Structure formats: C-alpha cells, structure tokens
Amino acid sequence: MRAFGWRAVVVFALLAALPLVPGVSRYYLLLAFDALLFGAIAMSLDLLMGYTGLVSFGHAAFYGLGAYATAILMERGVQSVWACVGFALLVVGLYALVVSYFATARRGIYFALLTLIFAEVVYTFFRYTQTFGGSDGIQGLPDATLFPGLVIDTPTRKYYLVLAYLAVAYAICRVLVASHFGRVLVAIRENEDRARFLGYNVQRYKMGACMISALLTGVAGAIYPMRSAFATPDLMLWTESGEFIISVMIGGLGTLVGPIIGGVFFTILRDKVSSIVDWYFIVIGVVLIVIVLFMPRGLLGLRRIFSRERATA
C-alpha cells in the first residue's frame, strides 16, 4: 500500500466501481478491458523506455507468446488462470532470456533492431507454419476459471480480472522504480559509461529490466485470450509493438501512470474513430503528431500546465 499511494487507491476504487454504473454495457466493459490491458503493457514497456532508456520494437512477441501460452493450454483442456499465467511466464521468460542477452549486448538503434528481428522470427514461425494454426491461430477457446467454481465468463468478471492484473503490475513497477535496482536503471539511462565506473555491471541490469518488462507483458498476453477466446499471429505483428511505443509516448515517458493513460487513450481513440470512418489511422496519426509535437511530456505533462496555472492564480 505504501508504494501504491492514496491517489492510486482512489483511482483503482473508481475503476472497480465502473461495472456498477447503470448503462455501462457489455461493449463498454470489454472496451475498458482492452484499454486497461493496453495501458498495463505500455506501463511495462515504460520500465525499459522511460527508466532504462532502451526502446524495444519487439514487445509484441512477448505479448503474443503469452497469449499463445494460454491458448495452447486451453486447447488441451487446462482452464486455470494460474496455470495459464504460469505457463506464459515460463515461455516468455525463456524467450526473453535469449532476446535480452543478445539485444543488451548492443546499444541504441542496434538494441531496437535486435528486439525487432527476434520478434519477427517468432511472428513468422506462428504465422507461416501450421504448428499452432498458422494465420488463423488458435480459436474458440473456453472461458478460464480463477478458482474451482469461479468461471471468468461475464464481461464484468473479465473486466475485474484485467483490473486486478493492472493493480498488481502497477504495484510491482512502483516498488521497482523506487528500489536500488530502479535507481541504477535511471543512472544507466542517464550515463551508462559512468555507471560502469561505479561498479555496476550495466548489461546485467539492462537484462534484468528487459526480463521484468517482458514477463509483465507476457502475463498481459496470457490474459487476453480469456476475453477474446483466441490467439492469432497478428498479436505479434511489429505494428503492435509500434502501438505500445506510441502509447508510452502519448502518456509520458518515465512516469508509469502516463503510459497507462496513453494506452487507455490510444485504445479508446482507435475504437471510436474506427467505428466512424475506415481511414481511422489517418485521424489517429494526426492526433499523435499533435501530441508528440506540442506535448513532449505526453498527456501526463498537462498536469504541469494545470498546476502552474493554479500556482499563479
């Protein structure tokens, strides 16, 4: 609770009350599911982008692998949320170990490229081999069970599942960025050469940050089929990684809360605009360009403007 802060408690309490609001339909609960899941992923990516200074173009692979982990188990009759999440942690963890080992050996654009290339290999495997259903992926999955007798079948329950995940992931990230480990990550972002001269094995810290970010993203992936009932290779497409990065930028780098807001904003914007026009990506693109150009600190940066106005008023 200490790491959480009272404001976060209030926000999560309000979010928990959402299904109780009269007139909130199934549609909106599932949209809220998607929005919070996207926010949780953007927050995980922020550990790398905002705190460590590493831009990963391969987070879609962690997400997609998590989703397939759930789908593969469910296809074989395992419906436990815990088993699926555990299997996702194992699969994503092994993959992330390999990716982070090689990617953190290089800096800047090379790190970004290596994460992208690894992710494309994974995408190609799932998309172009029939091992796990090819382009159709794995469809028609059953509902997951949290405990014997508690099936995650209604939109409300699905919504609470993702909300609980977001709360846990947020608490983990908060503790992490305030910890010794988190402060070293910031030092690496600021000046990795000097960090080495202070006795820090920089690559090990970067690997640690990659692993934690990947595992959190993988769990988000594991939860997704519990709402959608499918896992497809599209979840691993590099555009998906791009949307995670955009969400972090929209929200505000290195703030944790900002990327959650960014992910929610992006998901809702995409949903709303795409229901009106087919060329919705042009609209989204314009909105994003405006945000990046005029709000370099992201949506959360607006907070500064308001607090300054209050101070001078």
Add this chain to the structure above:
Amino acid sequence: MILEVDDVSKRFGALAALTRVSFGVEAGQVFSVIGPNGAGKSTLFNVVSGLFAPNTGRVRFRGEDIAGLPPERVNRLGLAKTFQITNVFPEISVLDNVRVAAQSRAPESGRPSSLWRRPDVDGTVVALLEAFGLAARGEAHAKNLSHGEQRYLEICVALATSPTLLLLDEPTAGMTPGETRDATALIRKVVLERGLTLLLIEHDMSVVMGISDRVAVLHFGEKIAEGTPDAIRHDPRVIEAYLGGGDD
C-alpha cells in the same frame, strides 16, 4: 605498493600513446602524473581504470593483476576515477547522483532484495556533499550546477564508491586560478582525512607541486622523469619538455 604499473605500452594503430611506462604508488601517497597535452596521461588512466587493455605490460592493484579487467570490476576492487570532462548523471538530482554511487557498495547491491529495497546511504552522501560545499545544492539537477560545482560533484560520485585509490583526471580543468587553489587544498584535505591514496593527472604543474609526494612526467607517451616535486622542478628534461616543442 598499492599500484604498480609495469612496462605498460598502448598503441592506437600507428600512434604509440604509451611506451613502456613503469611506476609505483605507495599506500597513502599523493602521486601525480604530469605532462604537456597529448603526453598520454589520460590513456594511462584509462589503462589503469579498465577502459583500455594495454598492448604489453602489467598493472597490479594491491597485488592483483587488473590490466584488461572491465571498469566495473576494477571499481569494485577499490579503485575509483573521475573524468577530465564532467561525466555525471545530468537529469537527476545531485543527491541522487551521489546516492546511486554510494549504493553500489550497499550489501543489497546485486542481490534480489535490491529489486524492492533501497539502502539508506544518506549519511555517507550528505557527509560527502558537505565536505565539498554542495549540501545546499542537493535537490538541483546535476546539469544545472556551475562548472566548479560539477567538478566537485564528479569527485563526490567517485568517492561515494569508497575507494582506497582515487584517480583524478585534471580535477581543476576549466577552473580559474583562484578556484584551482581552493580545489587543490580541498582535495588534499579530503584525501588526508579519508586516508586515501591519490593518483592525480595534471597538465598544470602549479597544481601538483603543492600537494604531491611524488611526481612522474610523461612526454610523448614515455616517462622522462620521476621524483619529488622539487627534483622534478629542476630536472632539465622536464623543463625542456614543458618549454620546448610539443607544448600547448
């Protein structure tokens, strides 16, 4: 002998930056390496601190061969260095700069508990900032410090890793003569108080003469003289090197 540099050579392509340089530093000594610009002083530091592996020769720190070890390993053995061009963490506070350095020596460092705990090192950190007159600037971002303050922060960050041997690379670079005098006196004081051994690189001879126990002179990558400050001041080869060619 806390540091032994034995017959070290370092080449960059055709350029012989260091040629068969040897010297030894006793525990508790202030040892200075001087020489005109381009004499190979910084290369020597980079070899000792782990950035470059020497082409030939050995570097022993407290009896252990450290030539070619990565900087983080060398630092953990108790050897810290500062940089000629200030090299700190610009977008975080002065306090956090020194904290992250001090925390590398906390028992949690490198252990799983460092993922959720933040060791309290503020006693060490505040003492260091006070020693260098930076206590009032603790909350400022490092990039907003004055040049002189940044030079002091550079030293604080290195000292926070509790070294036994401190390598200072032109600590007074860019300071006015007045600031240089103050800084030199302060460094001398702190080094004595903490019982450190100091290896100092200087381009400005006046800085080292007052505080050094021993001085070595590099010229075009070779050691041309070594001795007490007095002996060095009157050494004809040194005078020739400084007044003759190759100077700035």
